[in-house]
Amino acid sequence: MKALGLCCKKGRIAGDYSNRRLKKKGLDRGGQDALYHQALGAFGPAIRRLARGYEANREAQRDLVQDIHFELWRSLAHFDQRCSLRTWVYRIAHNVGASHVMQSRRASAGLVDLEELDASQPGHDGELEAAQRLSAVALLDLVRRLRPLDRQVILLYLEGETAADIAEITGLTATNVSTRIHRIKRLLKQMYTEGDVHANRRFS
Amino acid sequence: MPIGDSHELCDVWKDQDDEEEGTVQINTEPEDFAQRARSLERQHALLGWSALIVASAISIVALHNVYAAEQPWIRLGQAWMVVVVFYIFVTEFQRRVVKGSDEPCAYFLERQHEERAKSYLRVRRIAPLLVPSIAATWLGGGPLIAAKARGLNPSSWLFQFCAGPGPFIIFGACLIFVWWAFGFSAKKAYRERDEIRCRITG
Numbered sequence: 001m002k003a004l005g006l007c008c009k010k011g012r013i014a015g016d017y018s019n020r021r022l023k024k025k026g027l028d029r030g031g032q033d034a035l036y037h038q039a040l041g042a043f044g045p046a047i048r049r050l051a052r053g054y055e056a057n058r059e060a061q062r063d064l065v066q067d068i069h070f071e072l073w074r075s076l077a078h079f080d081q082r083c084s085l086r087t088w089v090y091r092i093a094h095n096v097g098a099s100h101v102m103q104s105r106r107a108s109a110g111l112v113d114l115e116e117l118d119a120s121q122p123g124h125d126g127e128l129e130a131a132q133r134l135s136a137v138a139l140l141d142l143v144r145r146l147r148p149l150d151r152q153v154i155l156l157y158l159e160g161e162t163a164a165d166i167a168e169i170t171g172l173t174a175t176n177v178s179t180r181i182h183r184i185k186r187l188l189k190q191m192y193t194e195g196d197v198h199a200n201r202r203f204s
Numbered sequence: 205m206p207i208g209d210s211h212e213l214c215d216v217w218k219d220q221d222d223e224e225e226g227t228v229q230i231n232t233e234p235e236d237f238a239q240r241a242r243s244l245e246r247q248h249a250l251l252g253w254s255a256l257i258v259a260s261a262i263s264i265v266a267l268h269n270v271y272a273a274e275q276p277w278i279r280l281g282q283a284w285m286v287v288v289v290f291y292i293f294v295t296e297f298q299r300r301v302v303k304g305s306d307e308p309c310a311y312f313l314e315r316q317h318e319e320r321a322k323s324y325l326r327v328r329r330i331a332p333l334l335v336p337s338i339a340a341t342w343l344g345g346g347p348l349i350a351a352k353a354r355g356l357n358p359s360s361w362l363f364q365f366c367a368g369p370g371p372f373i374i375f376g377a378c379l380i381f382v383w384w385a386f387g388f389s390a391k392k393a394y395r396e397r398d399e400i401r402c403r404i405t406g
Contacts, residue, residue, distance in 0.1 A: 032234070065230050069232055071303055073237040091309060095306075098312065136216055136220040140220075149309065149310055158214055158217035168308070171308025171309060172310050173404070176403050
C-alpha cells in the first residue's frame with residue numbers, strides 16, 4: 001500500500017508538506033521562502049513573458065504563471081546550488097511550460113520545427129531594422145508555432161541569455177544552440193523582408 | 205550581452221504591452237503554496253482510494269459471478285478478470301505526474317516523450333490480457349445468459365446478437381483498433397524522443 005501512495009494518515013496528509021521535504025534535504029522553510037522571493041524579484045516579469053510564449057489564452061496564461069510559481073516554490077526546497085538560481089528558475093519554468101504544451105493535445109497538434117519555418121534564402125543586414133519593426137505580437141505568433149525545445153531556445157534568446165547559458169538551461173550543446181539561434185535570426189529577418197502578411201501566410 | 209547584436213529584438217520582446225498586468229492577480233504567497241501542496245497531496249490520496257474502491261467493486265462483481273455462475277468457462281473468465289483488474293490497479297496508480305523538474309529542459313522533454321511512449325505500450329500490453337476473460341465468458345454463453353436474465357424477447361435482434369458471436373467480434377475489433385492506435389502513438393512519441401536525443405548529443 002505504501003507504494004500506492006495510500007498510506008497517508010490524516011496527520012501526515014495535513015502535515016506541512018514543504019517542511020517535510022525540506023527536513024529531508026536539511027533546508028528550512030524560511031530559506032525556501034527567501035529564495036523564492038529572490039527569484040520572484042529577479043525573474044517575475046520573465047516568467048510572465050515566458051507564459052505568454054506557451055499559452056495564448058489569457059485565462060490559461062494566468063493559470064500557467066500560477067503553476068510555474070507554485071512548482072518553482074516547491075522545487076526550491078531542494079535547490080542545491082549546483083547551478084545558478086537563474087538557470088534553476090528557467091529550467092523549472094520552461095519544464096512546466098513544456099508540460100503544459102504536451103498535455104494540451106490541441107495546442108501541440110500543429111507545432112513545427114525551426115527547420116520547417118526557417119527561410120532558405122540567404123539573408124542581408126536587415127536584422128536591426130527588422131527588430132525595430134517587428135511587433136511583440138508577431139514574435140509571440142512565431143514562438144507559439146514552435147515545438148517546445150525550439151520554443152525554449154527562442155524564448156531564452158529573446159530574454160537576452162547567452163548561447164552558453166541557453167545550453168546550460170536546455171541541456172543542448174552550445175553548437176546546437178548557436179545553430180538554432182542563427183536560424184531564428186534568419187527567420188525573423190525573413191519575416192521582416194517579406195512583410196508580416198506573407199510571413200503569416202507562410203506559417204499558416 | 206545577448207547573442208549577436210540583437211539588443212533591439214530583446215527590447216521589443218521585453219517591452220511587451222502589459223496593460224493587464226496590474227489587474228491580473230497572481231498568487232505569490234508561500235503560505236498559499238504550502239496549502240496548495242497539501243491539497244494536492246490530499247487529492248492524490250483521494251484519487252488512489254477512489255481507484256481502489258472502483259477496482260474492488262469490479263472485483264466483487266466478478267467474484268460473485270465466479271461463485272454464482274454455473275458455467276465453468278464463465279467462472280474462469282471472471283476469475284481472470286479479477287487478476288487483470290488488480291494488475292492494472294497496482295501498476296498504474298503508483299505513477300505521479302511531475303511538471304516542475306529542475307533537470308535541463310531537453311532531458312526533461314526526452315524523458316516525457318519516453319514515458320508517454322511507455323504508457324501507450326503499457327495499454328497495448330494490458331489490453332490483450334482481457335482476451336481470455338472475454339473469450340471464456342463468451343464461450344460459456346455469458347451474453348446469452350445476461351440477455352435471458354434481462355427478459356429480452358428471444359426473437360428480438362438484441363437477443364439474437366447476444367446469442368451469436370457478435371459481442372466477441374466487436375470486442376476483437378475494438379482490441380485491434382486499440383492495439384494499432386496505441387502502437388502508432390508510441391512510435392510517434394519514440395520518434396520525438398529520438399529527435400531530442402539527437403539534439404542533445406549532436
